[in-house]
Amino acid sequence: MSGVNYLIGSEDICTRPLRTFDERICALAADFSTALLADGEIRTMPDALSLAFWCRKANIKRLRDARPPEERRLGRGLAFHIAPANVPVNFAFSYIFSALAGNANLVRAPSRPFSQVPAVIRVLKAVLSGHPEIEKRTALISYPADDEITAAFCARADVRVIWGGDATVEKIRSLKSKPGCQDICFADRFSFAILDGRAVEEAGETALRTLARNFYNDTYLMDQNACSSPQIIFWRNAAGPGREKFWAAVEKEAAGRYRLQAASAVAKFDQSCREAVELAGLVKHIRRHGNLIYRLSLAGLPEEAETRLRGSCGYFYEYDLENFGLLKDLVSEKCQTVTYYGLDPEIIRDFVLDEGLTGIDRIVPVGSAMDIGLIWDGFDLIRSFSRLIDLTYPKGMDGGCEKKTPS
Amino acid sequence: MGFSLEDLAGTDPYGLDKNEKKKLYRRALSELTHSHYRRCPPYRLIVDAYGHDPEKIQDPEDQPMLPVRLFKELELLSVPHEEVVKVMTSSGSTGQAVSRIFLDRDNSRKQSRVLTRIINSFIGPKRLPLLILDTEMVKRDRAMFSARGAGIVGFSTFGLDTTYALDDHMNLKADRLKAFIDRHAGETVLMFGYTAIIWEHTLGEMEKAGLSFRLEDGILFHIGGWKKLRDQAVDALAYNEKVRSLFGRVRVHNYYGMAEQLGSVFVECEHGHMHCSIYSDVVVRRPEDFAVLGSGERGLLELLSLLPGSYPGHVLLTEDEGEIAGEDDCPCGRLGKYFKIHGRIKGAEIRGCSDTYERR
Incomplete structure (x- = not known):
């Protein structure tokens, strides 16, 4: 197709699926990990290193072993991935997850000029040459936004993996696909944190520094703009000096690491002034730590808080959470990740289960918000990306058992 | 109550030194902050949310500032709607929201008086033959009547025999231009226009046509x-x-001002320095924490103006970068700060999960 640039592979991609966790794809993942770790350029990129770490042999083995051995799964065929333009290595995770499920993969690489993208592609390309069966099932492409090209790929796909939020999902879904095509859509999500003030207060210097670093990684590392980055900080046991201790530690961490752009500083300041007016009656006060941290202390939550309360680049809403009941009104299907510190996460999970909340897919400790894995947005991605081959024996055989394979 | 222009009527627009100006600004800006705090509820919400106490603020640098973008997002006025005589809109880039600035009679009058005092200090008190290097369309066409049209109308008060160099389609009218210059041979001639439009439609076209003049x-x-x-x-x-x-022979004066603070403009002198008049001042702030920067340090420009009475625009944080170049010591003799403008800050590149498909 004209206008499409094949960074890896070609138009003649082999679309015949492999078994889920086929040895050949596991071997590729392991080699990919080794090659990434050995690469001088990759070693300077924390997010690419986390990819390398995830792909390492032991981790893949652990994930494979954790699956029910009696399940016979096969990839669905060709998966077409629309990767986010602005999260550098997400395209590679999306690729590896789907490849492990057994699919051939056509991946549109992010268009923004992140240095991680060409570096990861360079390493992957070199590694693939030693894995011909996977290589012929892999194509990495780039092309300018063009509905015709996207439509042509959509028409061929057995799975569409659509990252990039509501607008992208809506756009891609409007393009025709095979009737049986499986769409895995990652819509815009909202996340928050629940921190315990007393636990922070009691934390020693090292623990506090670690907490601040973890919180930084959940937020500033992606300009607080990832779906799993917390927007609201709910405080349990808010009285006492824990809260201010926490922010002071975060400020210290961010001051050493975050490159605040002038435009972001102005945007945060503008947003704070605007919201002082728009959220009149709900804003108790605004505090800023230089321009690194903006904190809007709220006395109540507005309607549709999940769409209205959106900060980026270090702009947080704070609210004293006396009891979990409030979450019932707040949480909708938009809610993805809860990061927690100093409280028992099972309380949160049980609350979601008992109250039948439509949102909250992940409950992870502060520092793990960005840890992408095979379970994401409430999907078991391996299952979503693959087919289960159901086998039934005739009645009366094998002791009258109808089914060998669990559903 | 409030700042009165008459207090400064006898003062040269560039006639206050650092100390005199500070004294004036402490009083005048505090009065403005008080007045807007009382009369503009959104302004009060912001000041309160940040915990500023208008009673305690003295130094101009400590006055609560508003980001200019806020005037595109909120309706900010300190007078009842029925007292508004004019709503100025910023031109803004295509497709972007525009600022809306609400002027009452008093504010509007102050703007034209102060502009007159400033411009007269450069051209003298007499009206001069005026050549507008633009099209008259911007005045007629309501859709185009934004800050651009208002600027032309405002400047026309300094002119006689006002003549437009461009036709309705932005083409240079060479005959009209020649006739104007012939009519006023030997006189001092005033010209006005917008920097980029002049470059493209007048200077560029004259060059193409091989047209030039020898003004005295x-x-x-x-x-x-x-x-x-x-x-x-x-x-x-x-x-x-x-x-x-x-x-x-043309004296060229670039000047700087925003729709949010019309009137109290900044004019470049013959030494290429952009000057604050007594009606305005500039503070440069570090983007990281908005700390006040000293001379020669590059940062965000905050503009102070004594004119905004009907909207809370007396202390504005712009999105322009610049630096203070000096104060009270320009060889041109004008007192006050002078500064350099480095242009709009770069748009932020933000990471995140959204917006993948359409953007490149």
């Missing part, structure tokens, strides 16, 4: 963004040279 004494005031010109690597020096090569 011309004065050009031009205003507007430099982005287009910077992209073509045109700086002030090259700009001024081009003007002189095509028009003869």
Whole structure:
């Protein structure tokens, strides 16, 4: 197709699926990990290193072993991935997850000029040459936004993996696909944190520094703009000096690491002034730590808080959470990740289960918000990306058992 | 109550030194903050949310500032709607929201008086033959009547025999231009226009047509963004040279002002320095924490103006970068701060999960 640039592979991609966790794809993942770790350029990129770490042999083995051995799964065929333009290595995770499920993969690489993208592609390309069966099932492409090209790929796909939020999902879904095509859509999500003030207060210097670093990684590392980055900080046991201790530690961490752009500083300041007016009656006060941290202390939550309360680049809403009941009104299907510190996460999970909340897919400790894995947005991605081959024996055989394979 | 222009009527627009100006601004800006705090509820919400106490603030640098973008997002006025006589809108880039600035009679009058005092200090008290290097369309066409049209109307008060160099389709009218210059041979001629439009539609077209004049004494005031010109690597020096090569002896004054603070403009002197008049001041702030920066340090420009009475625009944080170049010591003799503008800050590149498909 004209206008499409094949960074890896070609138009003649082999679309015949492999078994889920086929040895050949596991071997590729392991080699990919080794090659990434050995690469001088990759070693300077924390997010690419986390990819390398995830792909390492032991981790893949652990994930494979954790699956029910009696399940016979096969990839669905060709998966077409629309990767986010602005999260550098997400395209590679999306690729590896789907490849492990057994699919051939056509991946549109992010268009923004992140240095991680060409570096990861360079390493992957070199590694693939030693894995011909996977290589012929892999194509990495780039092309300018063009509905015709996207439509042509959509028409061929057995799975569409659509990252990039509501607008992208809506756009891609409007393009025709095979009737049986499986769409895995990652819509815009909202996340928050629940921190315990007393636990922070009691934390020693090292623990506090670690907490601040973890919180930084959940937020500033992606300009607080990832779906799993917390927007609201709910405080349990808010009285006492824990809260201010926490922010002071975060400020210290961010001051050493975050490159605040002038435009972001102005945007945060503008947003704070605007919201002082728009959220009149709900804003108790605004505090800023230089321009690194903006904190809007709220006395109540507005309607549709999940769409209205959106900060980026270090702009947080704070609210004293006396009891979990409030979450019932707040949480909708938009809610993805809860990061927690100093409280028992099972309380949160049980609350979601008992109250039948439509949102909250992940409950992870502060520092793990960005840890992408095979379970994401409430999907078991391996299952979503693959087919289960159901086998039934005739009645009366094998002791009258109808089914060998669990559903 | 409130700042009265009459207090400054007898003062040269560049006649207050550092200490005198500070004294004036402590009083005048505090009064403005008080007044807006009382009369503009959104302003009060912001001041309160940040915990500022209008009673305690003294130094101009401590006055609560508003980001200019806020005037595109909120309706900010300190007078009842029925007292508004004019709503100014910023031109803004295509597709972007525009600022809305609400002027009452008093605010509007202050703007034109102060503009007159400032411009007169450069051109003298008499009206001069005026050549507008633009099209008259901007005045007629309501859709185009934004800050651009208002600027032309405002400047026309300094002119006689006001003549437009461009026709309705932005084409240079060489005959009209020649006739105007012939009519006023030997006189001081005033010219006005927008920086980038002059460059493209007047200077560029004159050059193409091989047209040039030898004015004995011309004065050009031009205003507007430099982005287009910077992209073509045109700086002030090259700009001024081009003007002189095509028009003869012309004093070129670039000036700077925003729709949010019309009237109290900043004018570049013959030494290329952008000056604050007694009606306005500039503070440069560090983007990281908004700390006040000293001379020669580059940061965000905050503009102070004594004029905004009907809307809370007396202390504004702009999205322009610049630096203070000096104070009270320009060889031109004008007192007050002078500064450099480095243009709009770069848009932020933000990471995140959204917006993948359409953007490149």
